[in-house]
Amino acid sequence: MLDKDQIAAASQVLVQHWRDGTKIDALEARLRPQSRAEGYAVQAALERQLRGKLFGWKIAATSEAGQKHINVAGPMAGRIMSDTVIADGGTASMKGNEMRVGEPEFAFRMGRDLPPRAAPYTVDEVLATVETLHPAIEIPDSRFVDFAGAGEAQLIADNACAHLFVLGAATAADWRAMDLVAERPQITLRGEHYIGHGRNVLGDPRVALAWLANELRGLGITLRTGEVVTTGTCHPPLPIQAGDHFAADFGVLGKVSVRFV
Numbered sequence: 001m002l003d004k005d006q007i008a009a010a011s012q013v014l015v016q017h018w019r020d021g022t023k024i025d026a027l028e029a030r031l032r033p034q035s036r037a038e039g040y041a042v043q044a045a046l047e048r049q050l051r052g053k054l055f056g057w058k059i060a061a062t063s064e065a066g067q068k069h070i071n072v073a074g075p076m077a078g079r080i081m082s083d084t085v086i087a088d089g090g091t092a093s094m095k096g097n098e099m100r101v102g103e104p105e106f107a108f109r110m111g112r113d114l115p116p117r118a119a120p121y122t123v124d125e126v127l128a129t130v131e132t133l134h135p136a137i138e139i140p141d142s143r144f145v146d147f148a149g150a151g152e153a154q155l156i157a158d159n160a161c162a163h164l165f166v167l168g169a170a171t172a173a174d175w176r177a178m179d180l181v182a183e184r185p186q187i188t189l190r191g192e193h194y195i196g197h198g199r200n201v202l203g204d205p206r207v208a209l210a211w212l213a214n215e216l217r218g219l220g221i222t223l224r225t226g227e228v229v230t231t232g233t234c235h236p237p238l239p240i241q242a243g244d245h246f247a248a249d250f251g252v253l254g255k256v257s258v259r260f261v
Contacts (some may be wrong), residue, residue, distance in 0.1 A: 002038050006031050011045035014158055017143045018050075021096030025145055027154060036076075039156030040219055043079065046159060052083030055228060056109075058138060059212050060160040062202040062232025069101070069237050070155060071148040075202060077215045078160025080228065086166045091259045092139055094242045097163065099141040102240045102258070103233030104185050104196050104248035106205035107136035107167060114213050114223040121217065123210040130209070132170035135185070135250040136230050137258055139164040139240070167228060168256030175253060180205045188247045189238055196235035196248075205231045 002010070010031040017024050026032065033039040047054060060076045061067040067074065086092050094100070111131030114121060141163035144150040155161060183198040202208040208231035213223050223229070240246060240260055247257040 002031070002033060002041065007038075007041045007045050010042045010157060011049060014042070014143050015046055015049045023098065023145045024143055026150065027157070033153040033157050035153055036156055039153040042157035043159055046157070047079050047081070050081050050083070052081035054079055055082040055085055056080045057212055057216070057223070057227065057229045058160060058162050058165070059208055059230070059232045060140065060155070062208050063200040063234075063236070065200070065236035066233055069148070070142075070161060072152045072155065075208070075211060075232065076152065076156050076160040077212055078156075078162040080162060080165050080230070084162065084164050086164055086258060088166060088168045088256050089258070090166065091261055092164050092166070094240070094260050097139070097141045098145070099147065099161065099163070100240055101140065101237035102189070102246045103138045103140065103237055104187050104235055105136045105138050105230045105233055106180060106198070106201060107134045107228050107230040108132070108209050109134065109170070109228050110223055110225055113225050114217070116217045116220050116222065120214045121210060123206050126210040126213045127176070127206055133175040133253065134170050134228070135168035135248055135254045135256040137166040137246060137248055137256055138230055138233065139166070139258070165230065166256055166258045168254050171253045173252040183250065183253065185234055185251070186249045187235060187238065188249070189240070190244060194235055194238065196233070198234055200234045201232045205234075208232055
C-alpha cells in the first residue's frame, strides 16, 4: 500500500513530466500504484499540483477499440483541467504528444450536484441532473512511453491519459428525446470520412455518464454543477499529425473541430 508521502511523490513525478512535455518508462517500484484505488489516490494528488482548475471528467476506454489502444479491460475516470481545454475551432499543439489520436465524443454538462451516497445512481437519476449535451473531441496522451504496457493502475494515476479537450457548443436539439445509441457522428480528417456510432460508448453514452457518476460516488467525490463529462470515443481512435484539421459532425446535435500544429 502506498502511504501519503509515496502518493505525493508519485504525483510530483507525473506532474513534472506533464509540465516538461517529457515521458517516463514507469514509476519507480516504491511509488508505483498496484490497484485502481491507489491509482486514483495519485490522480487526486496530481490535481492539487496542476495549474488549472477542475473543468470536468473524462472516461477512458469506454469502447473495445479504446480498451485495446491502451491495453486495459474496462473504463477509467480522469480529470479534465481548465488549462487543457481548447476552444471549438481552435488549435492544438502536437508537441510531446506520443499517442497522437483524436476522438469524437458526447459530452454532458451537469446542472446539479451528484454527491456520494450508499446506493448507485440509476441512468435516469443521472440524466435528470444534466443541463446540456455537447459534441466534443478528446486528444488523449500519456506520460508513459509504453502506455499500452503501463497497466491500469499507472494509467489511472496518469489521469487516465487526459491531455487536451475541445468542447463544442451546447446542442439546441431535444437530445433527451433522441436515441443516442443510434447516433452516427461523421468525422472528416485529411480528406477522409469516418462514421462513429453512439453504441461504441459503453453501449450508450448515457450509460457511460452514469458509470462516471457512480465511479466518483465510490471514490467519495461529488460530480458538481457545471462540470463537463466527456463519455469516451464513439469511433476507434483516429491517428492525427501536425497540419491536420479534425472535424466531427454530430448532425442535429452540432459540430466541433480542431486544428493541429
